[in-house]
Amino acid sequence: MDATTDTKVRDARQARLSTLASADGAELLHLWEGLGIDPACEMVRGPEIGLIALRGRIGGGGAPFNFGEATVTRATVRLESGAVGHSVALGRDRRKAKLIAILDALAQDAEMESKIDAGIIRPLLKSQADRDALRREETAATKVDFFTMVRGED
Amino acid sequence: MYVAVKGGEAAIRNAHKLLADRRRGDRSVPSLTLEQIAEQLALACDRVMAEGSVYDRELAALAIKQARGDLIEAIFLLRAYRTTLPRFGYSQPIDTGSMQIERRISATYKDLPGGQMLGPTFDYTHRLLDPSLARDEAVEEGDRREGDDTPVMRVSDILAQEDLIEADGDVAGEEIGDLTRTPMEFPMDRDTRLQALSRGDEGFLLALGYSTQRGFGRSHPFVGEIRIGEVEVKLDVPELGFAVTLGRIRVTECQMVNQFKGSAKAPPQFTRGYGLVFGQSERKAMAMALCDRALRADELGEDKVAPAQDEEFVISHSDNVQATGFVEHLKLPHYVDFQAELDLVRRMRGEHARRRDGEDSMPEAAE
Incomplete structure (x- = not known):
């Protein structure tokens, strides 16, 4: 019973952090401002910029190998409530990393969680889905429809 | 002094x-x-x-x-x-199978699940200079068409069903090679080679790939598949205790399929070369795949007869930062080195002249 609640909480946090990290920094800031809150927080770590090594797999699914690096920014904050929030995202947007860590900490409160979900996560998911749909449709328009020319009389 | x-x-x-x-x-x-x-x-x-x-x-x-x-x-x-940044960790291997596809073509199968999607390509353009670009004219958006959700199957999986093609590729060593942490050593495992090739100079790898097609280490390649698009990057974050997505990157992946008549070590089947490169970099990914395959000569029991099959030659000259550093350092002051050489050449010429004079023993030549 407890274990399943823990898993649910963890899954929700994981999904939230993933959505936030994938978001456009400007869009995230805009949505955050719409939320109309500005909690006091202490920076425990960062925001700091670093690298992660990126891995692929040989042949697409074989043994892993390192094929390059990417810039990332990470941050850890502590709210007055004592809640600690973390973030890691691709790129060098310090403000975004700090914002995600704050949201991660805030969302540990159930009431704030649903507020963040409605005000930030769902709009972000929607715009991501819209962008993906546009790309998919643009790509689909370049799909080759083969046809066969029948020659001669049979 | x-x-x-x-x-x-x-x-x-x-x-x-x-x-x-x-x-x-x-x-x-x-x-x-x-x-x-x-x-x-x-x-x-x-x-x-x-x-x-x-x-x-x-x-x-x-x-x-x-x-x-x-x-x-x-x-x-x-x-x-x-070099100024700390390394925070290693991502989970990206899954190119679940790529958000922007281009996907195969030269081996016309009708494959997911279809041939050309995407934003230079292919089939006429390579005529376009004067309208000099005038900053408005550009239309791309057309759109309802996309289907057919999973875009890998060509290698189609061939794998009949065991006609080798598997994705394993490496004997347990540790994953990392050129940014350990110095180059030969012989090199395929994972480390791929890392070097992925950041190797496009021109150099293109020329080597081309050389394999022209008969220097022939390997009869077909483009099994090229796919370009965005993939998610995931990282295990210790302080969280689980993996999170950090965002997406665009990559180009090339699966080269090569004829292989078999050897003492392996039955006749198609073998593969693999290319994986940041961004939309199709030429580079193809060249990388050709070089990857050529460099597997030892593993597949092939005769090593061409430059593209020589691991040490290819890998140690593939990095253009190293190459440009060593070539361009020649223009920095070498005044003292050159003075020493100058002195040496003068002395050798002196000795040469003395030797010649001694051999001649003609009195008038001594002038």
Whole structure:
């Protein structure tokens, strides 16, 4: 019973952090401002910029190998409530990393969680889905429809 | 004796100032923004990210601007920047199977699940210069068509069903090689080779790939598949205790399929070369796959007869930052080295002349 609640909480946090990290920094800031809150927080770590090594797999699914690096920014904050929030995202947007860590900490409160979900996560998911749909449709328009020319009389 | 020589500070300072001036060029022409470079010279940014080995579009654009469009210089700048940053960890391997596809083609199967999607390609353009681009005319958006959700199957999986093609590829060593942490050593495992190839110079790998097609280490390649698109990057975050998605990167993947008549070690079946490169970098991914396959000569029991099959030759010369460093260092002052050589050549000439005179023993030649 407890274990399943823990898993649910963890899954929700994981999904939230993933959505936030994938978001456009400007869009995230805009949505955050719409939320109309500005909690006091202490920076425990960062925001700091670093690298992660990126891995692929040989042949697409074989043994892993390192094929390059990417810039990332990470941050850890502590709210007055004592809640600690973390973030890691691709790129060098310090403000975004700090914002995600704050949201991660805030969302540990159930009431704030649903507020963040409605005000930030769902709009972000929607715009991501819209962008993906546009790309998919643009790509689909370049799909080759083969046809066969029948020659001669049979 | 070693004599330190100073001087040239003012000349260097003024040269750099002049470089900044020439970089800016005619002040009546608007300065380029990084957004313009990232958006409109996107493939140059892709190349700088790939060979600079750092995925960061904005930094690549900055490097291109700073380097006045000299891409190898830009790659150098990005490599230098990366050394200033701490490494936070290793991502989980990306899953190119769940890519958000922007282009996907196969030269081996016409009708394959997911279809042939050309995407934004130069292929089939007429390569005629387009004067409309000189006039900044409005550009239409791409057409749209309802996309289906058919999973875009890998071509290698189709062939795998009949066991006609080798599996994805394993490496004997347990540790995953990392050139940025350990010095190069030969022989090298395939994982480390792929890392070197992925950031290797496009021109060098292209020429080597081409050489294999022209008969220098022939390997009868077909493009099984090329796919370009975005994949998610996931990282296990220790403080959270689970993996999170950090965002997406665009990559190009090439699966080269090669005829293989079999050897003492393996039955006749198709073998493979693999290419994986940052951004939309199709030529590079194809060249990488050709070189990867050629470099597997030992593993597959093939005769090593061509430069592209020589691991040490290919890998130790594939890095353009190293290559340009060593070639370009030649223009730095070598005054003392050269004085020594000059002295040596004078002495050798003296000895040569004395020897010749001795042999001649003609009195008038002694003049």
